[in-house]
Amino acid sequence: MGEVTQLLHRVRQGENEALAELFRLVYPDLRRVAHARLGAHQRNTLLDTTALVHECFLKLCTAGRLQPTDRAYFFAYAARTMRSIIIDLARASLAERRGGQYAKTTLDTAIVGVDGDAEQLLAVHDALEQLATLDARLAKVVELRYFVGFNEIEIAAILGITDRTVRRDWEKARLLLAASLGR
Numbered sequence: 149m150g151e152v153t154q155l156l157h158r159v160r161q162g163e164n165e166a167l168a169e170l171f172r173l174v175y176p177d178l179r180r181v182a183h184a185r186l187g188a189h190q191r192n193t194l195l196d197t198t199a200l201v202h203e204c205f206l207k208l209c210t211a212g213r214l215q216p217t218d219r220a221y222f223f224a225y226a227a228r229t230m231r232s233i234i235i236d237l238a239r240a241s242l243a244e245r246r247g248g249q250y251a252k253t254t255l256d257t258a259i260v261g262v263d264g265d266a267e268q269l270l271a272v273h274d275a276l277e278q279l280a281t282l283d284a285r286l287a288k289v290v291e292l293r294y295f296v297g298f299n300e301i302e303i304a305a306i307l308g309i310t311d312r313t314v315r316r317d318w319e320k321a322r323l324l325l326a327a328s329l330g331r
Contacts, residue, residue: 152219160215171205178204178226184297204229220306224288227296231273238269275328279321286321289314 152173158166182200207229216222272294280287288307292298300318304311 150219156216181296203233224306227292235273275325278328279324286317289317290321
């Protein structure tokens with residue numbers, strides 16, 4: 149059993165010091181994931197790599213007891229949480245453009261780039277939700293690649309499949325999403 153898996157087990161047992169140790173251990177990997185997702189959008193934004201990692205970890209810890217059972221599941225769970233943060237930010241951006249500018253948010257809309265990207269991001273999110281009802285693994289592949297920036301080998305390791313299967317799933321998911329988005 150790996151170190152992350154052992155720490156997750158200790159966290160589930162209620163050991164607070166294990167949570168701090170887990171954060172220290174996975175922090176570089178989470179930063180790499182956040183950096184890949186934010187890419188060029190990091191400039192002129194309050195949500196940089198560090199902020200996204202910290203926001204993600206806070207959500208993971210405050211959403212209830214941390215439930216992931218192993219390293220792969222933890223990173224898939226973190227990917228979903230990062231996606232949620234980014235989607236919430238895109239929704240806030242669209243609400244602001246539609247007269248909701250009086251509601252204060254803690255995150256900056258620069259993560260999603262120009263205003264049109266927020267609508268596209270939400271359309272992809274909705275299409276991805278539909279895809280998840282058809283095939284959950286295809287949706288996971290898209291989520292890990294599009295929203296987190298993992299490559300095929302990393303996705304294969306997280307999902308416990310081959311990178312060739314990831315490539316096939318990615319192509320199939322892209323076709324289904326393109327059809328769903330009307331492209």
